[in-house]
Amino acid sequence: MIIEEDGSPASGALEGADLIKDSNVATFIADVVEVSKTVPVIVDFWAPWCEPCKQLTPTLEKLVTLGGGIVRLVKINVDENQQLAAQLRVQSVPTVFGFKQGQPVDGFAGAQPESQIKAFIDRLTSGAKSPLDEALEQAAAALEAGDPATASSTYAQVLGQDPANGKALGGLIRCYLASGEAAQARELIDGLEAAMKADPDVAAAITALELAEQGEATESIDLSELEGKLAANENDHQARFEMALALYGSGAAEAALDQLLEIVRRDRAWNEEAARLQIVKIFEALGPSDPRVVSARRQLSSLLFS
Secondary structure (H helix, E strand, O other): OOEOOOOOEOOOOOOHHHHEEEEOOOOHHHHHHHHHHOOOEEEEEEOOOOHHHHHHHHHHHHHHHHHOOOOEEEEEEOOOOHHHHHHOOOOOOOEEEEEEOOEEEEEEEOOOOHHHHHHHHHHHOOOOOOHHHHHHHHHHHHHHOOOHHHHHHHHHHHHHHOOOOHHHHHHHHHHHHHOOOHHHHHHHHHOOOHHHHOOHHHHHHHHHHHHHHHHHOOOOOOHHHHHHHHHHOOOOHHHHHHHHHHHHHOOOHHHHHHHHHHHHHHHOOHHHHHHHHHHHHHHHHHOOOOHHHHHHHHHHHHHHHO
16 A cells, blocks of 8 residues: 555555455355455455465455555354365365456466466456556656656665565566666665575666666766777677677667667677677666667577578
């Protein structure tokens, strides 16, 4: 749930107690069937002695709470509601059903990784956006518009609700970079656990930082000198590579990619495929939807597979 500046819940957000409740055979119709006619309901059949339930239920609770109202969670203790479990043909616990319009429409059995549960919720809600998702989109838009201060504030707010949110962490790292605060970005990254660094959004932001640090090391490079070397020898791949680094460091990512692609075109194996690997790093840093990446990826594929 996103918190407004005055400390109150954001408009439309629900408290966790309203989103998650225990139910039984007597209240199942009201808690699940009727409620699901207006908002999807996840039904978690669990048991106190079930070890996988102890892993799954907290994850369900977390994701439903972060959803801020796009889905509800109803928990059913099978030991106390055996008749209800039998009616829904629950053969083992944990078993999870997704209800919409009064009917079960999806489900799974056994503990699942968080990514799979997110996908389950996304299907159940038809891709509805939670307040956190909307905040992340607003932050990304602010960063893209050149307002890292606003973006940073929003990302920090998201992290206050979901400390392990990869999009927010990656976004915050990029905000530091956009603000010229590479040292703060490095400090944030160094404090992350290995699993968090492996998150795709965080990993991409780390790559962006590494490229920025690489660019700082090329600030003293004289582009005119490199141009002279290339004029004398078009196959001076080291000079072309250094030019690409300098160009990227100055913000000319497209020109940098052009130079790296030219190296691949002339000698893809040069320096253990250094040019191709650098291209991949830039792709990761810019993101797959960036027009410069889309164009360069097409050119790279043509060079590698022609």
